[in-house]
Amino acid sequence: MTLEVDDITGELEPYLSGRLADSDVTVTDLERHTEGWSRQTMSFTTTWTDGGTERSERLVARVDPGHGEERQFDYRNEIQTEFETMRSVYEADVDVPVPEPYWFEADQSVLGGPFFLVSHRPGTAPVTWDPRDRNSLYDSWDRDGKPLPNQLVDVIANIHELDGDDVPCLETKDPQAFVDDTLELQRRSYEATKLVDEPAVNEIIDWLEANKPEVPETTLVHGDLRIGNMLLHDESVSAVLDWEMSAIGDPMFDVAYSSLRYFAGKLVEPTERPNLAGAVVDREWFYDEYEKRTGRTIDPDRLRYWRVFGAFRMMNSGIGGAYRFHTGESDDVRSAWFQYIVPGLIEDMLDLIEADRT
Structure with a gap:
């Protein structure tokens, strides 16, 4: 299932409120990314108020919309395993730049499939055929x-x-x-x-x-x-x-x-x-x-x-x-x-x- 931008925003805001912050969270500037297209990837800006001070952070969601479908000879790991691998690398004492992992969510009703959230990193992925x-x-x-x-x-x-x-x-x-x-x-x-x-x-x-x-x-x-x-x-x-x-x-x-x-x-x-x-x-x-x-x-x-x-x-x-x-x-x-x-x-x-x- 592929959700429209307004639908995604409408699902993420109540989901993140009380999780990312104790106060209400606003989601803006949502962007879908073509990289990693076997799983849907999107980034967005979150904004909330903390002790009277407005705070903002950009996050990335990685979603597996086809979770549970039969995938013959699909040699990808489950999306939760992908998240846990990134978390292990992030927490290890090695210099490998990975986004900071936030959490994995198994509830498919939020974004149409299980997903995880990580911090946004600056940069672009080069396309060597360009x-x-x-x-x-x-x-x-x-x-x-x-x-x-x-x-x-x-x-x-x-x-x-x-x-x-x-x-x-x-x-x-x-x-x-x-x-x-x-x-x-x-x-x-x-x-x-x-x-x-x-x-x-x-x-x-x-x-x-x-x-x-x-x-x-x-x-x-x-x-x-x-x-x-x-x-x-x-x-x-x-x-x-x-x-x-x-x-x-x-x-x-x-x-x-x-x-x-x-x-x-x-x-x-x-x-x-x-x-x-x-x-x-x-x-x-x-x-x-x-x-x-x-x-x-x-x-x-x-x-x-x-x-x-x-x-x-x-x-x-x-x-x-x-x-x-x-x-x-x-x-x-x-x-x-x-x-x-x-x-x-x-x-x-x-x-x-x-x-x-x-």
Whole structure:
């Protein structure tokens, strides 16, 4: 269910009165955001009086309007788990910028689904397929001192300082079980939602089955870690968003996934600077700096495996979107558009496994 702005305001004001503040709360300037569109995200300004002084704060609500619907092969965490993951990261002794979590609300009558509230952070999420954003990120890499690339490495390294004990809402599995279960879910997802049989994808699946890496440790993994899921403000990462794919898994997954060509703006044609991961950091520099800051050694084969797997999972998102539109499960035109990301991702996966092809 999608509520109109007036309806949302009318529900939020009485809900927040007595929760956010003891007095009546007024909600204004409500804005819907396109980022994180698998769940509805909106920001708004709250105003109330405290001891005769007017106070104001901008908040963000993240809503799951489809809660309770059957979601075959939906590998997102429940929205409450997403909130609890953010809260664990916020409360941990690591420098990872996340919005301050307020509370989770299970009552679906307020906003049409369970939701959580967090503080608003300044900044915008770059879209690497937009040439203007992409060129701005290129400039960040070329800038003296490379402040944004350095912070990007720090953010990823700091996320991986946390483990299952730090984020108890996430299941901790045996490292090899993480690999097996993750691949099996994606393989079944592809088989169930593909609209055509693609021999190249079957070859890629066979390669993924035959080349599972040995995983020596597990940490907190963001699961969808890329520059587009971060807010940038004044040449700095002001927030890491969209924790719905988080898991306790192989930290190399995040390193590999964030450096996919796709997330640097590639669809089919290569980008202007294909060596830059996320359009913002030289890929080899990124790997070297991650090693220096974490003490971990990046195994090229393990990294390659997760780059192939990350592209496979992203391709599945595209195929799944096209499937939902084709079957009438979704009328969102963005689901139909997702089919266009598939050829470039297949191309990238074949390039990565080229040395092993017969």
